[in-house]
Amino acid sequence: MASPSQQLPPGWDAQWDPTNNRYIFTGELLQLHDTMGPPVAAGVPPGWATALCFPTTFPPPCQTPPICCGQTQAYYGAAEGALDPNYPPVAGLAPQPAAPNQLFTPGLAAENQFATQQTQPAPGQPQYYGHQPEPEYINAPGYGQPQPAYGQGPVDALANQFGHMQMGGSKPMLHTTNLLTDPPIPQAFTLNAIPTTSSLLAKSKVPLALVITPYRSLKEGDEPVPLITDAVIARCRRCRTYINPYVTFIDGGNRWRCCMCSMSNEVPQLFDWDQVRNQPGDRWSRAELNYAVVEFVAPTEYMVRPPQPAVYIFLIDVSHAAIQSGMVATATRALLENLDRIPDEEQRTKVAIVCYDVSLYFFSIPPGEGDASMLVVSDVDDVFLPKPNDLLINLAECRKSLENLLGRINDMFRENTIVGSAMGPALQAGFKLMNPIGGKIMVLSATLPSIGAGALKNRDDTKILGTSKESGLLQAASPFYKTFAIECSRAQVSVDMFLFSAAYTDVASLACLPHYTSGQTYYYPAFNAARAEDALKFAREFGEVLAMPIMLEAVMRVRASRGLRMSSFHGNFFVRSTDLLAMPAVPQDQSYAIEVQIEETITSPFVVLQTAVLHTTCYGERRIRVITLALPTTTSLSEVFASADEVALATLFANKAVERTLTHKLEDARDFVFQRLVDILIAYKTSMTGGGASAGLAISENMKMLPALVLGLLKNVGIRQSAQIPSDIRAYSQALLTSLPSQLLIPYIYPSFYSLHNMPPEAGSIGEKGVILPPALPLTSEKLERHGLFLIEDGQTIFLFDVLRGGKTTLPILDNPFSQRVNAVIQKIREMRRGVYYPHLYIVKEDGEQALRLWALSALIQDRSDGLPSYQMFISSLKEKVITT
């Protein structure tokens, strides 16, 4: 089993697990020689991680002994879900150069992109390269892909690493399709080996940040998060950490030592009692000692008030533009169809509907089957509720009348010719309605708010696009949206904005409200329900948002070992206190980036970061979701570089770039990201290659896609240099950049590109994991052939380069098998991305509408376009900067 060159640490052995097609390593916690029995190790179910799992790289002899078991492939592979996707890196072992895959050949690189371990060889350990008798369990091929024969015995693997960064070299391809088969893990850290001192971190110039998506949507077949129901929550007395798989038990099992502050705590008496079966239980089978993501049911000490029911208030714009575009009709119909999907298990969910144009229209809905009556409030300066009850109604009780009302709303306002929108007063009214309880407000608006508080002016000016004044358009124009957001956050009210407008809607100001209340902005520019695609996209997305089992009245806190401090937070929430994030309603699949600083030298061999989200489920139960991450520490700069996670880095850069845009300007944001990349490259060059002159650009294997991702980010609609992007689209794109989880963000900045006309025969047909997608191509128009059929998708839009018709359309389902396969591929693409978004499909003709063609081609980020550099030019400009410094 273990080859001599790769000794397993003592106490470990490897078994091949055919079902999951990988090795399982079983071992013992070294300090656990007590009466508690061996820890549960083998046969870990796929799903949310286990602590006692799977080293895929081994400690070098000189490393400190692992306290806990090995780590899974820690880096990029883990985050992207390729290998053992379900297991977040577990502490203990430092990444070491055990993998043989120093080189990569372009063709095979595609398959092994995620399988490849980063491997920064420490100079002086060349014995790991070359002949690797059993590479399998180092990079267990997650998808049954053949391990390429890297038997070339590279002696100078170091030098070979640089080869691919040269100009004109192979362009590595980033596969994002591999994500789809397994549930993405909820967190990633930019570095998987933490430097022990801040000076070491500063030398490497790699930012340290945690990118976390605490609430992931679960598809069928995903394991749910393990739930602990017996209310025995063990927490450290000093630092209040929840007990986790990385603690050590001392004193014969009566006490446990916290992994963060080394305080010894008592084990609660009921810890060994199995409450389900009412008998003494095995403490090692408890979920919180085995899984990195667990949920506790919270007892009353964790509540300030009884768990709230889910409350949804819909503010529907019924002004002329809204009715004409068909938004009201589509929205009410979508709402009607999805009433069943609104989480309402306990029959406690409350709903209200308020329509507005220049006055407010409340609907009093009686229980039972009665008819709803409309109450008009025209005083928008001082908003009041016309009726104390019956406006916010219980969904289950008043279901019938609500359905009647929804059917009639469009008819009631069909002849409405009023132009103008009192969104601010409507928001205040909605807030008053749900004030004592909290919940979610969904605003559906098709006009710029013009009346009352929060009125916005049309400040759009196409002349200043592309100049330095453009950044002013991305700031909020009215302080109302921020101050109102703060009030909402206090009252546990979260706001989602659905914006439909052909004209300027000042997304930048309106998006403030969802941003600080942990909501989300959805923008449908030029929505027109007459186009079936528009209506379908909106109805689908609206349905998904309604069905989402949101977490209510949540607060989130990240704790870390001694020596680490959370310094800044990015995402949709309100920072309530130095490290407490208040989120009135946590939607699924929203990601947060938290920057970490090293305050003092870290002495322990590993650090633990724990994120705890205290929330109420929409079914009325108070719970705490605890996500623990343990990472080894290192004093070696090479290990720091080797452990960098480019996906997490790209996500962090996206967040920082958007933050920079708001505090400074767009140019500053671009320069900032570019400069950070240059810094990393320079630091790598000076420390790894001894600072000598070299023709190529050097970077470690695990960060080889970073320049491409950064280029994609710089060319992204939210940040790119261009005089043609309307500020609404930019603001929306920036809202996406700060909230999309990594798995959706990476395709958004680096789209997937497939060639359909010559896809292999199995693509498009149903494989063992669903429809098989064709292989992805590098994002350059070199690959576009005449009379070919190509598909580009970024999670928000799908472009189909075709010679049939142009424009937004639904692909007809023709009878020939090729068409079926194409449709299957498109269907698969739409489904594979978790999240509510339903991408539009545009068909781009070679000689069709030029604007559409340019937009689609701008997704090919490796090309030069519109004054922005191509990938080669970008690399050469990086080289200039790095070499001359």
Added chain:
Amino acid sequence: MGAGWLFLFAVLWSAVLLFGMVFFVIMFSDLESDYINPIDLCNKLNQFVIPEYAAHALLPLLFLISGQWTALLFNIPLLAYNINKVIKKNHMYDATEIFRTLGGHQKESYFKLGFYLLSFFYYLYRMIVALIAENE
């Protein structure tokens, strides 16, 4: 003879400003230690921002009227800084951004604290000099 009274007033006035700044500094450190939440903090502090600027602006105004050029020049930089902030609409504290910008605000408060302390002693000195000159 008027100078003595003027600088006496300046001494007392800069003591007031000094106490104001101490209040700001204490409030910021309360925020960091989680004794107060950002919303309450910003509501409290925002009440005092413009009064503080106005109170400070009174001194250069008095010096201008009475012709005390050195003292006026001493105060001009801070006056310009305050006016700049008001023009750029940057003077209010924003609860959504306070944690990100806290470091900058604290530095500014400490700087102003030091400046008011310095100006206290300077006016004291000028007052004594003026009183001595009067006596002769």
